[in-house]
Amino acid sequence: MRRFLVLAAALVALPALAQTDGRLHDQGHALTDRSPRADGRLDAARPLLGTWEVAVTTFPTDTTTHTATGQAEITYMNRGYALMERRIVEDAVPGRTDHALSFLVFSPGPDRWALGEGRSETEHIEVYDGVAEAGGLALRTAVRRGGGTLLTHERVRYAMADDGLTVTVETSTDDGATWAPHERRSYTRRAAAPLLAVRADDGVPAEGLPAEARQFDFLLGVWDAQHQITLPTGQQVAFPTTTTASIALGGHGLLEHSWFDLDPTLPDAATTILRLYNRAERRWESLYLTNRANTLLDFGGVWEGDRMVLHPFDTHLGGTISRFVFYDIEPDRYLWLAESSTDRGETFTTTWTIDVTRR
Incomplete structure (x- = not known):
């Protein structure tokens, strides 16, 4: 986490x-x-x-x-x-x-x-x-x-x-x-050339995908997001971002970007996430990249009821359980939170929330 x-x-x-x-x-x-x-x-x-x-x-x-x-x-x-x-x-x-x-x-x-x-x-x-x-x-x-x-x-x-x-x-x-x-x-x-071909809009999914592979379609488009993070010291940090998502991988995945200005020493902070549904394992996989410390994180999960719940792949009851949840999903708004548990999942503490509204 x-x-x-x-x-x-x-x-x-x-x-x-x-x-x-x-x-x-x-x-x-x-x-x-x-x-x-x-x-x-x-x-x-x-x-x-x-x-x-x-x-x-x-x-x-x-x-x-x-x-x-x-x-x-x-x-x-x-x-x-x-x-x-x-x-x-x-x-x-x-x-x-x-x-x-x-x-x-x-x-x-x-x-x-x-x-x-x-x-x-x-x-x-x-x-x-x-x-x-x-x-x-x-x-x-x-x-x-x-x-x-x-x-x-x-x-x-x-x-x-x-x-x-x-x-x-x-x-x-x-x-x-x-x-x-x-x-x-x-x-x-090759000689210098334009980008590989993409559509002018947010793209369309590949043919033949199962319904589960469309569960993140609500992310497509351009969004304004308001973040609030609780640091280990208890300090609250709030900041806005621009968040975007479009179809990628020949219609098989989604590519999500966020840009923000939180730390004065890193005024051009950004994150990128690739999301891909793995039919063989019947779960979502995500690859997260941040340019704060320049690290990669892979995690994934499944739809549970009316929420998408994702975990780092090394999660188990023997340590801190971390999860990332999309919920209250509407056509022009959704909420996201990160939370963790140290008592085998009996209780969770919210560490990060995002309120996302379509631009």
Whole structure:
């Protein structure tokens, strides 16, 4: 919870699904330079910026490969404190187009890089962290797949050059003793170009989505929000934000931005959230990025009665329970709160409230 309270017309013909995505509200999207207040070590990722042709090779089995092509664009985001990649790959899986959206950020506190990526093909968000290395970045994560006890390690390596970029994804099931290729992306730089195609409005959802994947549609549009935070000292802090949301990931997700001015030392504060419904697990997943301390947080949840209730994925009764709740949802207004419990959920203390009204 404490992490969360730290404040928080195209160049080429693109697949038809690309036209489902709505306008890009993020005020930092068109930036060509990082914010002068952002950590200078973010410059290590500067070679990633630009528009790219992408060839994506996957390894379905030990003896077979599949290669597909697409386009990508990498820009600054969150007012120049992080980088965002939007990638569209036709025939990524035979007959289907994969839309990917990722946030890449340097966190000066832990002195680590963090990467979060959501994909329409998997309807899942993966989060990695790591360090800079000669000529690129090396990031890792580890998960237990399929309900078993075997730990699968996954590493992502960025190898950067002036005119090209290679991203390799590998997996290991023996604690990193050996690695097997999972995906390789080869980027070839294009001439400077307009943004990848998006609609002028807030977008439309992809065809064939279940009703559950539309539960956050009430967020779409532009909103004025009034926040009130209770600090650990008991002090009350109130401030306004502009909050926006549009369809993303080829109609499979939502991209939400907020801009605020709370701390005089960070006058261009911003947050971004990617929301994606995971049909396989029947839950929402969210990737949250703040440029206060430059951290990523992944969390999710489900609709409960007339409320949307979300938790960090590591929540359990053995520690502090934190949850984020959308409630009293109307066409032109909704309320949000963050609350926590230290007595196994018997009682909750509200730490943050937001009253949001459509502009």
